[in-house]
Amino acid sequence: MSAITAELVPERDVTYGRSPLSHFAADVWVLTKRSIARIRREPETLADVTIQPVIFILMFAYVFGGAIALAGGGNYHEYLIGGMLGMGLAQTAPGVAVAMVTDMSTGLIDRFRSLPMSRWAVLAARSIAELLTQMIGAVVVAGVGLAIGWRVHTNAADVIAAFALALLFGYAFTWAGICLGMTLRSPEAAQQAGFILFLPMIFISCAFVPIQGMPGWLQPIAEWNPMSAIATACRKLFGNPNPAAAIDSWPLQHPELAVLCWSAVMLAVFAPLAVHLYRRKALG
Amino acid sequence: MSEAPAIEAEGLVKNYGKTRALTGLDLVVPAGTVYGLLGPNGAGKTTAVRVFATLLRPDGGRAQVLGHDVVNQAAEVRRRIGVTGQYAALDEYLTGRANLVMIGQLSRLTASAARRRADEMLERFSLTDAAARAVKTYSGGMRRRLDLAASLIGYPSVLFLDEPTTGLDPNARAMTWELVRELAAEGTTLLLTTQYLEEADQLARRVAVIDGGAVIAEGTPDQLKSAVGGEHLEVVLAFGSDVEAAITAVKPYATGSIQPDEDGLRLSVPVTAAEGLTTRVVRALDNAGVQVNDVTMQRASLDDVFLSLTGHLSGSEDDSEGSDAA
Numbered sequence: 001m002s003a004i005t006a007e008l009v010p011e012r013d014v015t016y017g018r019s020p021l022s023h024f025a026a027d028v029w030v031l032t033k034r035s036i037a038r039i040r041r042e043p044e045t046l047a048d049v050t051i052q053p054v055i056f057i058l059m060f061a062y063v064f065g066g067a068i069a070l071a072g073g074g075n076y077h078e079y080l081i082g083g084m085l086g087m088g089l090a091q092t093a094p095g096v097a098v099a100m101v102t103d104m105s106t107g108l109i110d111r112f113r114s115l116p117m118s119r120w121a122v123l124a125a126r127s128i129a130e131l132l133t134q135m136i137g138a139v140v141v142a143g144v145g146l147a148i149g150w151r152v153h154t155n156a157a158d159v160i161a162a163f164a165l166a167l168l169f170g171y172a173f174t175w176a177g178i179c180l181g182m183t184l185r186s187p188e189a190a191q192q193a194g195f196i197l198f199l200p201m202i203f204i205s206c207a208f209v210p211i212q213g214m215p216g217w218l219q220p221i222a223e224w225n226p227m228s229a230i231a232t233a234c235r236k237l238f239g240n241p242n243p244a245a246a247i248d249s250w251p252l253q254h255p256e257l258a259v260l261c262w263s264a265v266m267l268a269v270f271a272p273l274a275v276h277l278y279r280r281k282a283l284g
Numbered sequence: 285m286s287e288a289p290a291i292e293a294e295g296l297v298k299n300y301g302k303t304r305a306l307t308g309l310d311l312v313v314p315a316g317t318v319y320g321l322l323g324p325n326g327a328g329k330t331t332a333v334r335v336f337a338t339l340l341r342p343d344g345g346r347a348q349v350l351g352h353d354v355v356n357q358a359a360e361v362r363r364r365i366g367v368t369g370q371y372a373a374l375d376e377y378l379t380g381r382a383n384l385v386m387i388g389q390l391s392r393l394t395a396s397a398a399r400r401r402a403d404e405m406l407e408r409f410s411l412t413d414a415a416a417r418a419v420k421t422y423s424g425g426m427r428r429r430l431d432l433a434a435s436l437i438g439y440p441s442v443l444f445l446d447e448p449t450t451g452l453d454p455n456a457r458a459m460t461w462e463l464v465r466e467l468a469a470e471g472t473t474l475l476l477t478t479q480y481l482e483e484a485d486q487l488a489r490r491v492a493v494i495d496g497g498a499v500i501a502e503g504t505p506d507q508l509k510s511a512v513g514g515e516h517l518e519v520v521l522a523f524g525s526d527v528e529a530a531i532t533a534v535k536p537y538a539t540g541s542i543q544p545d546e547d548g549l550r551l552s553v554p555v556t557a558a559e560g561l562t563t564r565v566v567r568a569l570d571n572a573g574v575q576v577n578d579v580t581m582q583r584a585s586l587d588d589v590f591l592s593l594t595g596h597l598s599g600s601e602d603d604s605e606g607s608d609a610a
Binding site for chain 1: 337362363365372373375382386387390392393394
């Protein structure tokens, strides 16, 4: 029988003495692997970046699409994908919140905090695992898009820029989801709050319908909605129909810059806030 | 093992809003022993453990684990402790083995050492057969075992067990007790909270009784019991015996007043336990011509201790511990 405790663990068995950065990287890697292992065991957890976008695309392309007139004309199927990409990645945030609340409520985060591990590795690993998930989501959206007739009319650099912007945007939203998860008590509450916060945000934008069709008082909200910025940026970079280009509003005239700004603002607000909330929870 | 104490707390204070969870808790836990924190729900046991485990910052006072301050030297504390709470803190979707390897690596073991250690622990906790299954398929007892294994993976010198047997069936409880004894024999310091007086009595070398966020009594289980009234002899008389004669016969051995029960068949005689006392009392009763059916030495249980110290029985209070403020 092996002794459970040992005052001295063999030196070669421990990583004490390595630099804090290498500890941080190792912890983030271990925890990211944890999330990947979970996805491999339960692929259905990917539903929010696979099945859900497919349903949205098919519904809008074949059910609502026919009733939506694009100002300036153009194919709705080509219009749709730019909006779907940003929306599809950003809407994973409620799932992040649920995962955070679950870890908190099962005591797993407490266990992590009692270990000699890097303190922020938990948050960093969560955001990286989510980024990997979002990459899968981006591939799914593009694949379904190609199947329903979406085409790009620009060069590879522009297409890469569009996907990079969408992933950056999604990554920024992940941190909002982490904050949300840290302020709520139950996974159900996180699910509800995510729905209530994100649904209006998705629909009061040009993600699915042109802003021109909205009542005048709603238009400024839609114009400044970050979701409109990412949809417009993607359409512009893909060379797809882009009615928002006709609207004289700063974020729609400079959509790539607007996406960068929104992402930077969200990261600047939510990443430190997430760390703060984590710390506050940690110290009671 | 009488060097520096494993855990030392001075005047610990912790408030959750208006709830005063700890109100000046003092504690010294010697290294290498099993120490029991005994108290009803809401007494502050869990809060105290969370402070020692660096999960909670105290509002006042200070605490050290193995000479390291839990606030300022939290990292030093964390590499030497293991924590097991009331609920299994595991990743439901990972296998049992993957959980242990992950915790091992996060405890700063190298990947290969973590794998080796995980297999050792699985073996020791009889979980080898279930090692490749996701934890969500585990029974409650298996989860607890895996959780204990996880808290031991980083070779802790001090182990915190917060109500380790709450909700366990008698079999699983016996297993946990056995493990606690083994760990203690190997030199681990164990701080164990419990509402079960019997558990503290069985396992702990010393016990602190906590109520209202502070220690109200401390000592070995035996010391606590004798402080509360010590021993008494229960004398059961044969039917029709002369109660007065019996009382007169045992009076020289009593340390206080002798209480006959209502039907005069049973005497409760407070005594100081000594070698051969029971024999002498039986002989005295025999010499006085009193027929006796039974004489037994009764010692105060920790239940009596608890009742006399707090005015209520353990577990009879039901307000929640501050653990939800986590």
